[in-house]
Amino acid sequence: MKLNERSVAHYATCDSPADHTGFLRKRVERHHHHAHHHHATSYQRRWFVLKGNLLFYFEERDSREPMGLVVLEGCTVELCEAAEEFAFAIRFDDAGARAYVLVADGQAAMEAWVKALSRASFDYMRLVVRELEKQLEEACKSLAACRKSPQRSCSSSRRRHLSNPALLPLQEKPTILENGYSTWGGGDDSLGVACPDRDGGHAKPPPLPPRRRSAASGTAGSPAMPESPVPPETACFSKLHSWYGQEIATLRREWQERQKRGHP
Amino acid sequence: EQKSDRRQSCLLPLVAPAGVHGAALLPTSTPVFFAVLKKRLVKLVVNFLFYFRTDEAEPIGALLLEHCRITKEEENVFSISFIEEPERKYCFECDSEEQCQEWIEALKRASYEFMRRSLIFYRNEIQKITGKDPLEQYGISEEARFQLGTRKQ
Numbered sequence: 001m002k003l004n005e006r007s008v009a010h011y012a013t014c015d016s017p018a019d020h021t022g023f024l025r026k027r028v029e030r031h032h033h034h035a036h037h038h039h040a041t042s043y044q045r046r047w048f049v050l051k052g053n054l055l056f057y058f059e060e061r062d063s064r065e066p067m068g069l070v071v072l073e074g075c076t077v078e079l080c081e082a083a084e085e086f087a088f089a090i091r092f093d094d095a096g097a098r099a100y101v102l103v104a105d106g107q108a109a110m111e112a113w114v115k116a117l118s119r120a121s122f123d124y125m126r127l128v129v130r131e132l133e134k135q136l137e138e139a140c141k142s143l144a145a146c147r148k149s150p151q152r153s154c155s156s157s158r159r160r161h162l163s164n165p166a167l168l169p170l171q172e173k174p175t176i177l178e179n180g181y182s183t184w185g186g187g188d189d190s191l192g193v194a195c196p197d198r199d200g201g202h203a204k205p206p207p208l209p210p211r212r213r214s215a216a217s218g219t220a221g222s223p224a225m226p227e228s229p230v231p232p233e234t235a236c237f238s239k240l241h242s243w244y245g246q247e248i249a250t251l252r253r254e255w256q257e258r259q260k261r262g263h264p
Numbered sequence: 265e266q267k268s269d270r271r272q273s274c275l276l277p278l279v280a281p282a283g284v285h286g287a288a289l290l291p292t293s294t295p296v297f298f299a300v301l302k303k304r305l306v307k308l309v310v311n312f313l314f315y316f317r318t319d320e321a322e323p324i325g326a327l328l329l330e331h332c333r334i335t336k337e338e339e340n341v342f343s344i345s346f347i348e349e350p351e352r353k354y355c356f357e358c359d360s361e362e363q364c365q366e367w368i369e370a371l372k373r374a375s376y377e378f379m380r381r382s383l384i385f386y387r388n389e390i391q392k393i394t395g396k397d398p399l400e401q402y403g404i405s406e407e408a409r410f411q412l413g414t415r416k417q
Binding site for chain 2: 002004119123
């Protein structure tokens, strides 16, 4: 499946701040063609970078492009009983998708990673945003009700700001617009006013999909949001998991070696 | 309603009868506008735009929608371009101008970074009005990803 590879690699390596980084040992996944073939479990140390809902891993900390990418949607992060201490696993709702077993350097590092990864999904972010958006509306309403002159605090222009975060208030001047894209093209774009709301200032984010039922309800600290039985679309993402060429080349080499050794 | 379902995504099977025509532009020295238009079913799932042949269930490709720019081109047409290669545009022709606008609005909000900034914005606004940090009840107020002002981008 094609991906806008160059853009993805750029996003992975650019200096936009990462949510979490560090070395982890990643279990090497081999294909077992015969049940009685025992390959010793091995781990490879990789440099991991979490940006948003994307977990990139690099061969070295200063590698110029990622080896792989894990899209953290429709997954659970849990401690796992590997032979290794400080191991945790990323598992997907889609049974066909491979799991990732990762090993941290110590207890604190493991806990930090599990926490960071558990809350990394876009779905989670969107849930929280929706919730805050409602809270802000309510806060504004009760403020308006308290005050004699509701116009002051909740004027239409301010309401425009409230519902469209692209038009940020004056105290915070964003240097980026929309999808993390810096202003470019000779400063044609002003602060989001280039995209006026057609419906008069109430451009709301797209409605949330119903929240999936988590396999592991033990993600500590997640908000008690209403659950829905409808599973997310994971078929698309199973193609993206562990995607990069080098990884595939390694698998192919191993397979070829096995072929040479006479395994059918 | 099928139109909005198609835009949303995640949960519905791919039965939309009319896709969005798409074409990838090859970078050239002078911006040639259209190559070949291929009919594709396009599906927005979180910050990825998947595209399919209209009769297939598995996507043939995807675009990660981070550090990208959505631009209205001519009638019914919008484009997606990326920060490191701004002259290369992925163009999409919609069935109507209305559909085109819907897609533009949806795609502009589709990045994780946009979500994050929205969250920080709302958090800050709520805190200004109520004096309380709304993230505290979720136990996530200390998370690095939600901090105001630490993200320089």
